[in-house]
Structure formats: structure tokens, C-alpha cells
Amino acid sequence: MKKILFAVSMSIILASCQKESAAPVLYDPPASNMENGLIDFEEWEGFHLSKPGSDSRLNEDDALMIQAVQEVFAGAVKVEGMAKLEDPDFIMEVDGENGEQQKLLLWLGDEGEESHVKRVGDSNAVYSLDEKWTDRLRQLVGNDLE
Incomplete structure (x- = not known):
């Protein structure tokens, strides 16, 4: 009887000490995407990206x-x-859900480098x-405007 109680006790102790398997965590965006103050509105309808002085323009309204x-x-x-930064690489216009629009100037760093952005008029x-976000942005816009 003592052996059975010992075995059950050890099973319970061992089961409680095992780590849970880590399930993959999907990206869950924060409630406010723009808490840093860069964009005045949270809901975007789309954005447009162009090089200064160029007719080439990336227009994007895909939700993903x-x-x-x-x-x-x-x-x-x-x-x-x-x-002070001069001669931005790109001009970005962000369209808000309620018809608002905000213009940004973007200095896109090379892969593995920082990028900089500022609002027009500020x-x-x-x-x-940081370099992680620069690399991600370069991946997203690809060669569309290079």
C-alpha cells in the first residue's frame, strides 16, 4: 500500500513540475497602434508612398x-x-478612416540600419x-519604388 501511495504522490509531484508546452503566439496589435504620437489617428484606410519628384507611387489599401x-x-x-534631416527618400501619405490625411517624410536606411521619419510641418x-523595423519596411515595399 505504501508503494502505491508513494507512486501516486510522485506522479502528482512530477506532473505539477513539468513545463507547459509553449503554443505559438500570433501577433496581437496593441489597442492603440500609434501611442508614440507619430500618427494622429488609429484607423487607416490606406497609404501612398512615393519618391520626391517622381511620378511612381505605391497606393495601398489592402488590410493586411x-x-x-x-x-x-x-x-x-x-x-x-x-x-536636421534633408532630402527624404520617400513621402508617405496616410489616409485616416474619417477622411483625414497625414504626410510623413521617410529616410529609409539600408538593410540592418536605422530609418527616420517625421511628420510634414513638425x-x-x-x-x-531600429534596424528590425527598417528591414521589415524594406521587405514590405520591396522593389516597388527602388
Whole structure:
């Protein structure tokens, strides 16, 4: 009888000590994608990306693409005391759900480098995208505007 009680006790102890298997976690965007203050509105209808002085333009209204780009820009961090940036690589127009539009200037770094973005008309605030977000953004826009 003692052996049975011992075996049951050990089984319970061992079962409680085992780690649970880690289930894959899907990306769950934060309630507010733009808590960093870069974009004034949360709901995007689409965006347009173009090079300054070029007629070539990427127009995007696909929900998955919008969500992916929102994720990138939600990762932007406001940088204090940033040197003045000139000649952006891209101009991005973000269309809000209620007809609002906001223009951004984007300095896209090379693979593995930081990128910078700022709102048109806001000369003081510059935001930085680390190399992870730069690489993701380059992957999303691909060679469409290169």
C-alpha cells in the first residue's frame, strides 16, 4: 500500500513540475497602434508612398499590408536632439478612416540600419525606426519604388 501511495504522490509531484508546452503566439496589435504620437489617428484606410519628384507611387489599401505597416510605425521612437534631416527618400501619405490625411517624410536606411521619419510641418519631432523595423519596411515595399 505504501508503494502505491508513494507512486501516486510522485506522479502528482512530477506532473505539477513539468513545463507547459509553449503554443505559438500570433501577433496581437496593441489597442492603440500609434501611442508614440507619430500618427494622429488609429484607423487607416490606406497609404501612398512615393519618391520626391517622381511620378511612381505605391497606393495601398489592402488590410493586411496596412496592418503590417502600422506595426512598423508603431515601433518608431521619438528622438530628442536629432540633427536636421534633408532630402527624404520617400513621402508617405496616410489616409485616416474619417477622411483625414497625414504626410510623413521617410529616410529609409539600408538593410540592418536605422530609418527616420517625421511628420510634414513638425520640424521638432523626428522618430527613429531600429534596424528590425527598417528591414521589415524594406521587405514590405520591396522593389516597388527602388
